[in-house]
Structure formats: structure tokens, C-alpha cells
Amino acid sequence: MEPDQTVPATEQRKSSFGDTAIWMRGLYMLLLVLAFGVAQMLLCVTTIAQFLWLLFSGEPNVQLTHFGRSLARWLADTALFLTGATDVKPFPWAPWPPAS
Structure with missing residues (x-):
């Protein structure tokens, strides 16, 4: 199958580098990765206790x-x-999850 010759290659595939929403998600992800590490340590302390x-x-x-x-x-x-897997941001952008 041949690529579409009527559309330039740069227009066939759009870049997301200029998408502010993706950069904001990246910032949220960075903050949450750091918080995840703290939570893992807290889980270890809770486990020992x-x-x-x-x-x-x-x-x-x-x-x-x-x-x-x-x-x-x-x-x-x-x-x-x-x-x-989801676009729903966890705490602190949502309420803390219940223990149910």
C-alpha cells in the first residue's frame, strides 16, 4: 500500500509538542510520580506499624x-x-478516597 501522495508527510502525522493540555498532563504526572514515591514510603511505615x-x-x-x-x-x-488509563486526576485534585 502506497502512502497518500496528495498530502505532505508533515500533515499526515500531527505533532503534539504544541499541545498545552499534554504538557499540563505531563506536569501533573511528574508531581504525582513524586507523591507516589512518598506514598510508597508511607505504606512501608504503615506496614511496619x-x-x-x-x-x-x-x-x-x-x-x-x-x-x-x-x-x-x-x-x-x-x-x-x-x-x-484514566483522565481523572487523584487527590489533591479530587477528594481523598474512602477506605471502603
Whole structure:
């Protein structure tokens, strides 16, 4: 199959370098990648705290469980945005996800 000879190659494929919306998404992505790293560290701290709580009390801490669930949902929502699976920006541009 031959390429369309009537349209110049530069017009056949449009560049997105001048698209402000894409650059803004890139800025959001950069900020969220940094926040994702902080959240991973927070998840590690929460995990250690929950383990210590289990070790000494024999049962999980309810507050840590709820926080862990909501943090996991935020991490999932952020990963969906970062990978382009959704255009919905997570917290802080949306409410913090519930622990349901």
C-alpha cells in the first residue's frame, strides 16, 4: 500500500509538542510520580506499624487498616492516571478516597 501522495508527510502525522493540555498532563504526572514515591514510603511505615501492633496486641489496628485501604485506593487511582488509563486526576485534585 502506497502512502497518500496528495498530502505532505508533515500533515499526515500531527505533532503534539504544541499541545498545552499534554504538557499540563505531563506536569501533573511528574508531581504525582513524586507523591507516589512518598506514598510508597508511607505504606512501608504503615506496614511496619501494623506488624508491630499485631505482634504486641494479637489483632490488627482498625485505624491503620482503614488508612491502609484508603492509601491503597489512592495508589491505584494514581497508577491509573499515570499510565493513561484514566483522565481523572487523584487527590489533591479530587477528594481523598474512602477506605471502603
